[in-house]
Amino acid sequence: MSDDQELGITESKEHSPGEWYAEVVRKAKLADYAPMGGFIVTRPRGYALWEAIQDRLDGWFKETGVQNAYFPLFIPESYLEREKDVVEGFDPEVAWVTQGGHDELEERLAVRPTSESIIAPFLSQWIRSHRDLPLRVNQWCSVVRWEATETKPFFRTKEFLWQEGHTAHRDEADAWDETMTRLEQYEKVYEDVLAIPVMRGRKPDHDKFPGADTTTTVEALMPDGKSVQGGTSHHLGQSFAEAFDITFVDEDEEETVAHTTSWGLSWRAIGALIMTHSDDQGLVLPPTVAPEQVVIVPIWGEENREEVLEYGEGIAAELEEAGFRVEFDDRDERNPGFKFNEWELLGTPLRLEIGPNEVADGEATAVHRPDGEKSVEDREGIAESVQEHLDTVYAKLYAAAEENLEENVRDAESREEILGTIGRFGGYVRAPWCGKEECETAIKDEIAAEIVMVPMEGDDPDGECAICGEGAEETAYFAKSY
Amino acid sequence: MSDDQELGITESKEHSPGEWYAEVVRKAKLADYAPMGGFIVTRPRGYALWEAIQDRLDGWFKETGVQNAYFPLFIPESYLEREKDVVEGFDPEVAWVTQGGHDELEERLAVRPTSESIIAPFLSQWIRSHRDLPLRVNQWCSVVRWEATETKPFFRTKEFLWQEGHTAHRDEADAWDETMTRLEQYEKVYEDVLAIPVMRGRKPDHDKFPGADTTTTVEALMPDGKSVQGGTSHHLGQSFAEAFDITFVDEDEEETVAHTTSWGLSWRAIGALIMTHSDDQGLVLPPTVAPEQVVIVPIWGEENREEVLEYGEGIAAELEEAGFRVEFDDRDERNPGFKFNEWELLGTPLRLEIGPNEVADGEATAVHRPDGEKSVEDREGIAESVQEHLDTVYAKLYAAAEENLEENVRDAESREEILGTIGRFGGYVRAPWCGKEECETAIKDEIAAEIVMVPMEGDDPDGECAICGEGAEETAYFAKSY
Structure with a gap:
């Protein structure tokens, strides 16, 4: 397949949203399908989005008392079974490891579908006194749920990346505060990083996380009118603590049952991001997460090649110095039109066009993605103009998503x-x-x-x-x- | 078990190194044994060490053209089998997933023991032209190898955390440069972050990574006289590229076989860190990776409690402001001696003792871990003194490890x-x-x-x-x- 065929999005977001989504994911090089149904390969441009989310959220977690840890990938069947004490009818669809090397295992091991049943027994060991509380651990990992549905990258995959936080507290009020702190951080990721307004709420009782007192959620409305559960934060009450013996000696020397929470956000956030902002030209990314925030495309003739390139390099260097993620696309073998299309497909929020006129006038032409709005900026003070343009692009994306939500x-x-x-x-x-x-x-x-x-x-x-x-x-x- | 019993290290590094190591890992709260043999739970204080290593190495990787990605946890048996084309007798001991939900799988899935066989086919798809090279992807993940040996946290576990980098290049020289770049970064992690001198070399031909042209290694000598393979960087030549069809069209329009590399560093680096520096009082950490670089312990009597605490808080605030990781241990329920022991056990490199004398004289007493060297510093300019002390502690740790290497x-x-x-x-x-x-x-x-x-x-x-x-x-x- 030639590069040119690879560049165009042929499907329509409005008329064939499923095919359009799959095409954007593939052609913007976010992910490919793995050989096994239900699995994907997350390519560098896709993984960079996850890293951007992770960086922010992990920073906020740490500022608010969370420590990262790592629990085993496998959970013995008997441990998973203990969760049945908490939840009647708990029967997760999991991947089972039954052989190790050339031998059958005595006990099947589940590839973790979520880690309450392996983390709770350790919380029980680690917590002795009220001084050990609150105790908050989080892990960034992948989980596997063996659900047989059509694969949709970042939305429906048997393996997915997420973070799962697990905490224990001395009383209900503290556990409830924790539940809400995490929900607010999820809201903030959507609103301040992904340019997606969300609604906060809780799930109906019959749709709570099994064993939870309350499951809270942030919900995002996609342009096709469907809701995405953007992240959930569970107030687990004392049910897990009772089942797994998470107790502590309180200030009055009384043995007391703790209150626990768990909360998770998965790479589904990437799916919501793609779905919300992208269009029939390809991926659209807010500058907060875009691997390249600005692409500079030089436009030259034989007679002015050197001076245009030099001018472009100068701008690139200045923007990099100012902390922007910049790409100077000086490829000889591609013409400007090809480059415009390619960077649009890849979702770069701002393009600076630099031709002989711009060089002569000491300017640069700024073009927004996705609406193509153009303006001419002075070369002097270019870093400030770029920051303003990026802020404007973010605001436009957010406003469009907000309008969709408010109208619906x-x-x-x-x-x-x-x-x-x-x-x-x-x-x-x-x-x-x-x-x-x-x-x-x-x-x-x-x-x-x-x-x-x-x-x-x-x-x-x-x-x-x-x-x-x-x-x-x-x-x-x-x-x-x- | 009371806290006091938890605090002392009872084993001897010299006389019972295996038991001593296990005791340090457990009592310094780095890791616990998981219920399944061969697996551990990495606690926050242990995981923080991995994060410190990861932060540095990931930054260096990105500065040198590496992008992170994420490939599936599972590898179909038929994909793993293809590696037999490259390597005769390739028969890794892996964990096999044979059941998904309530069904038997048609094809067994290996939990990745390493990812060449799933990554190489994608490199083959992604690389078309010489312009796509070099292509470098890395993933931070866990891998599972079903080897039946006694568990030793961070050294011998069935599941371990690592990074694996996989790259493709246009010629042997470029692939060889890549191999050495990564080896040098591994060397740098040991020498500049973990305070462990290493020796660079290559493995004998019969001990190379299966299919590799050359396996290079950094080796660290432990105090017990054994060597740790600290990280390996493999020049794979064209064997994997030929088996997995990783080819490109070169500048002369010729279809050409790429040269590939792979390289990995695991949490064994944490094992080497613990083993190298720690002692019979517990963990010893260089300030580069210590979760707390400085602990301030106030020593007060009833009559001067307020002023000592206030003085300590002021120092803590100033050090935090200066960017140090500081803990102000103002717990009422513990005496200073208990605190000294506890922070020594946990490996904090520098202790500042603050008593009525220090307050009166405008000073602080600085104590090094591990050698207990004491000095009195002026309150004014405390941030600079702390930096000097931390540098000295690092230098001491490195010098001791270097002496051990040179003498042996x-x-x-x-x-x-x-x-x-x-x-x-x-x-x-x-x-x-x-x-x-x-x-x-x-x-x-x-x-x-x-x-x-x-x-x-x-x-x-x-x-x-x-x-x-x-x-x-x-x-x-x-x-x-x-």
Whole structure:
């Protein structure tokens, strides 16, 4: 396949969103499919996005008392079974290691689907006194869940990268604070790093993390009207602590059961990022995470090649010095038009065009991705202009995503209205709800939409459940979801 | 078990090094044994050491053209089998996933023991033209090797953390440069970060990475006289490129086979760090990697508690401001002696003692770990003094390790001399060698020592092989090894 065929996005975000997404992921060199169904190879440009998320979040975690650790990849079956003490019907679909070298193992080992069952016993060992609390550990790792669905890079894969935090606290208030601290940090990653507004809420009781008291979530609305669960923070109450004997001696010398939390954010955040901002020209990235924030493309003729290149190099050096991630694309074998397309495909937020006119006038032409807005900037003070342009690009991306969210929260007061509204517009449909799972099922069975969240604050519904007509207890947000 | 019993190291580094090592690892809270033999749980204080190594090395990798990526945890058996095309008798001991959810898999999946066989096919896809070269990817991940030996944290575990770099180049010279660049970075991690001098060399041909042209290594000598292979960088030549079809169109439009390398450094570096510097009081860490570089211990009586604490807080704030990792240990429930012991056990390089005298005189007493050297410093300019002390501690640790290395390289000219010298002193024994494996075997069978390296430069042996008496081709370094 020639480079040229590789460059164009042929699918349409509006008309064939699934194919479009897969094409953007592949052609922007974010990921390839692995030989085994359900697995992907994360290429450097994709992994750089994960590193950008990781850098920020890991910094915030550490500032707020979290320490990283590393627990084994494998969990003995008997350990996983202990979780059944906490959760009836707990039966995760996992990958099982049954052979080591040439021998059958005596006990099967699960490749970790999540690590509560191996971490909790160690929390139990490490915690003796109230002075050991709060205890917060986090690990960045991959987990495997053997779910048989079509592979969608960063959204549906059997192996995925995430972080999982596990904490223990002396009382419920402290554990609840922790739950909310992490949820707020997830919100901040979406809003301040990925340019995606999110809504905070909690999952309905029947959709909580197994064993949790409360599962909180940040939900992001994709342009196709589906919701992405962007990260979850679980207040586990005392159920895990009781099952795994996580106790401490309090200030009055009393043996006390701890309160625990767990919280995780996966590379699904990368999926949401791609889906939210990208377009039919390819990937669109906010400057916060783009591997190259600025690309400088020189445009020369034979007669002025040297001076244009020299001018471009000077700008590149100055921007690098100022701390920007800059690429000076001085390839001889490609023309400017090819370069424009390529850097657009790769999602670079700002392009500076440098031709003989710019050199003569001491200027540079700045072009925004994705809307192509052009302006001419003085060579002098270029670093400040670049910073302003990058801020503007970020603000544009955020505003577009925010507009999509604001326009797509609608109210409904009956089963028919819920079904009709989601069917017609997608997005979130807000409806008073009695709190019973069967009322959600009545919607789910018809249209594959579910209650993605219940707001945590100001949730004070009037009147009756939109589905069964009994007294409403909560305000449910129905949506289709990833 | 009470805290007090937890604090003392009861084993002796000199007389029971294995038990001593295990005790230091556990009591300094670096790692615990996992429920499955061969696995450990890396606790925050242990993981912080890995993060310190990772931060440095990852920065150097990126400055020298390496990009991180992430390849699947599992490798299909048929992919692993392809490596048999490269290496006769390749039969790694791996963990096999045979069941996914409730189903048997059609093809077994190996948990990666190393990733050449899954990465090489993608390098083959990604590389088309000489413009795509050099291509360098690295991943930080865990690997599993199902070797049944006694567990020794960070040295012998079935799962271990490492980085593996994989690169492709247009010619042998470029691949060889790459091999050496990585080896030099490994050397630098040991010498400039871990305070451990190393020797650079290559493995004998019969001990190379399977399929490699040359395996280069950095070797560190432990105080017990055994060598640790600190990191390896493999020049793979064209064997992997041929087997996996990694080719490119060169400047003359010719299809050409690439040259590849791979290189890895594991958490064994943490093992070498612990083993090299620590003592019968516990862990000793160089300030480069210590989670706390300075601990301030206030010593007060009832009558001066407030002023001592305030004075200590001021120093802590100033040191933090200056960028040091500082702990102000103002715990009420512990006396200073207990605190001294605890921070010594945990390996903190510098202690500042602050009592009423120090407050009155505007001073602080600085105490080095591990040798207890004391000096009194002025409160004014404390940040500069602390920096000097930390530099001195680093230099002391390095000098001690260097002395151990320099004193323990000995020459031998016969089989008996090799055996006798290693048996009596340990360390490295340098001997002229014919290059044949059987001559190494003759030593190995007697004393479990092997040729850990052959120097890369200035290797010009005189005379005959110390073992068989035939012409010597190389200078072999014999040693027992981890």
